[in-house]
Amino acid sequence: MGDASNSTYIPEKDLHTYLEELFKKKSSARENALRTLVRQFETNVRYEFIQNNFVTLVHRCQNCLKRGSASEIDLALQLIGLVVLTLGAGDNAHEVYEELLVLVRELLTKSKLCHAIKVFECLSIVTCVGARDFIDTERSMEIIWQFLNQETKHSSSVTAAAISGWVLLLSGIDRWNISPKKWKESISYLLKQLEEDDEHVNVASSEALALIFEIGSLEKFSNQDGEYKDIKDGIMDQIKRICKGTKQDTSKILEDDYDKTISLTLGRTSLTFSTWSKLKQISYIRKFLGNGFKNHMKENKHLHNVFNFAPARKCSSDDDLELYKPEFEEAVVRVFVPEVRRENCAWRINKSRNSVLSKGRTKLRNKYRTLAEETKTGHIADEQLD
Numbered sequence: 001m002g003d004a005s006n007s008t009y010i011p012e013k014d015l016h017t018y019l020e021e022l023f024k025k026k027s028s029a030r031e032n033a034l035r036t037l038v039r040q041f042e043t044n045v046r047y048e049f050i051q052n053n054f055v056t057l058v059h060r061c062q063n064c065l066k067r068g069s070a071s072e073i074d075l076a077l078q079l080i081g082l083v084v085l086t087l088g089a090g091d092n093a094h095e096v097y098e099e100l101l102v103l104v105r106e107l108l109t110k111s112k113l114c115h116a117i118k119v120f121e122c123l124s125i126v127t128c129v130g131a132r133d134f135i136d137t138e139r140s141m142e143i144i145w146q147f148l149n150q151e152t153k154h155s156s157s158v159t160a161a162a163i164s165g166w167v168l169l170l171s172g173i174d175r176w177n178i179s180p181k182k183w184k185e186s187i188s189y190l191l192k193q194l195e196e197d198d199e200h201v202n203v204a205s206s207e208a209l210a211l212i213f214e215i216g217s218l219e220k221f222s223n224q225d226g227e228y229k230d231i232k233d234g235i236m237d238q239i240k241r242i243c244k245g246t247k248q249d250t251s252k253i254l255e256d257d258y259d260k261t262i263s264l265t266l267g268r269t270s271l272t273f274s275t276w277s278k279l280k281q282i283s284y285i286r287k288f289l290g291n292g293f294k295n296h297m298k299e300n301k302h303l304h305n306v307f308n309f310a311p312a313r314k315c316s317s318d319d320d321l322e323l324y325k326p327e328f329e330e331a332v333v334r335v336f337v338p339e340v341r342r343e344n345c346a347w348r349i350n351k352s353r354n355s356v357l358s359k360g361r362t363k364l365r366n367k368y369r370t371l372a373e374e375t376k377t378g379h380i381a382d383e384q385l386d
Helices: 012-021 027-043 047-052 054-067 070-087 091-107 110-130 134-148 156-170 186-194 199-215 228-243 276-299 301-306 318-323 339-350 356-376
Strands: 262-266 269-273 383-385
Touching (some): 012 027, 012 047, 012 054, 027 070, 047 054, 054 070, 054 091, 070 110, 070 276, 091 134, 110 134, 110 276, 156 186, 186 199, 199 228, 199 276, 262 276, 276 301
Antiparallel strands (some): 262 383
């Protein structure tokens, strides 16, 4: 079967064909099917298809994770994330989360480290959607944290991806639920990463520190003893020392008066983000969805719930016009005419262009014409990002 991954929309009956391709023994056939499905679920919200074929999609992806080629594994991880993000929170998403935790440890072994970036991406997205509580979320955070603290030095791109995934998960936990013991070494680790000569690692570490400062419970992330202000000042001094003379001064974004507000406009609806937690969530999901971010923000109900977003819509078909147009409407004019003049005035009342009745009919036609034009051109405006 040819590669249809570049098409914008594939009918459901054809999607079933690609689903069947996942059962083929030929690796290239499975890879092509995975790539096509990833493209479809990334650019379009195919909720009904995913809901109806959830078990098959997930099990075939898991099969590719266990026995597939390198390309299949990366595509399968991406597809699992898209499936869960489209379905939203619930039993299905939690089932994927539980099964993924078992597979992740195997995928992070030394022989499969080439998939680490996709693993962290998939684990983070699936946990954000499928975790039932902060305990589930911290289970995934621990997997990432253990990986980061291995004696083996990882590539900068893998380290940055792991830190970024950890930060995303942390952004979804209430400060009161964060473990007071598990993350004591996190600030010292992140300060060490700021010293690395790599922009991606520095940015990820800066995001983590910014979120930790926003949460405010520094005693949960540091081994330092003392008053909150003393701990904060001590950490800030270390950051300024590390960042002195560098291109990116992390200490600036940690200041209380730093303006981090960003606005996102989709059609006629505007969203404003002013916390590091929401900024991290929207930026991570936007990167994960790529060119499909706009469509998902418009149609993905899970994202609507997460970001409290309801896109403004206008009717987009002639059928919708009936919601605004009465079944029957006519122009009626009541004129009192004396009996002696009734026959002579009939033409002037009913047919003359200047009569009140004719003007009423013209006004009614104009009303329908305007309503029809507005309906035909109704749409959600293009996305604008500030």
